[in-house]
Amino acid sequence: MTEATQTRIEADPRVPVIRLTRDFAATPAQLFRAHTDPDLFARWVGPDATGTRIEHWDARTGGSWRYVAAHGDAEYGFHGCFHEVRPERIVQTFTFDGQPEGVALETLWFEDLGDGRTRLHAQSLVDSFEDRDAWLASGMETGVNEGYAKLDKMLADGAV
Numbered sequence: 001m002t003e004a005t006q007t008r009i010e011a012d013p014r015v016p017v018i019r020l021t022r023d024f025a026a027t028p029a030q031l032f033r034a035h036t037d038p039d040l041f042a043r044w045v046g047p048d049a050t051g052t053r054i055e056h057w058d059a060r061t062g063g064s065w066r067y068v069a070a071h072g073d074a075e076y077g078f079h080g081c082f083h084e085v086r087p088e089r090i091v092q093t094f095t096f097d098g099q100p101e102g103v104a105l106e107t108l109w110f111e112d113l114g115d116g117r118t119r120l121h122a123q124s125l126v127d128s129f130e131d132r133d134a135w136l137a138s139g140m141e142t143g144v145n146e147g148y149a150k151l152d153k154m155l156a157d158g159a160v
Contacts (some may be wrong), residue, residue: 006104007145009136016132018140020122022148026155028110030119032087034151034160035059035108042067043159044151047143063093080106093122102131 007022024031034040034113038057045052046069055065059082068077077097084091094104106126111119126132155158 007141007148009141009144011132011136016126016129018124018132019134020120022120023093023113023119024118024148024152024155025116026118026160028088028112028156030160031118031120032090034086034154035090038065039084040154040160043057044154047071047139048146048150050143056110058082059085067081093131102127104135 007020010019010021011017012019018127026034034044036059037055038059041057042052042054043066050069050071053068053070054066055068055077056064056079058064061082061084063082063085064080065082066077069076069078079095079097080093080103082090082092084123089110090108092106094106096102106122106124108120108122111121113119118125124135127136
């Protein structure tokens, strides 16, 4: 992983988990802030053609969140609970309103690489291999890569 623009997305063959790994020209504190500050989060999350509206955001251990992604006239809601929020680690649930029975458990952690660089690790545990494969086929890769590219620009511009 030598470039900040490369996201590695892996499906675990043994358990229904998706793992993401990506390097950023940022400190762990900057990445933590980008993931917990609702105004910042709304600016970078998701594909370029999608806007995000935060409806509720309480980024603390025991808190919850909800946002709506809009693409043209279509809106897609997502919600979850923050189970653990610490500067080096975030554990939360993630549910798409269109599939309310499909709750993912997500864990993010920030590895300090030194020299103002951080490796983001994220994993999402879903209920089944079918759900995992549906996530991967949903366009998730585009949303992840375009969203993190927006975050890269925000970091480079000093917005985070």
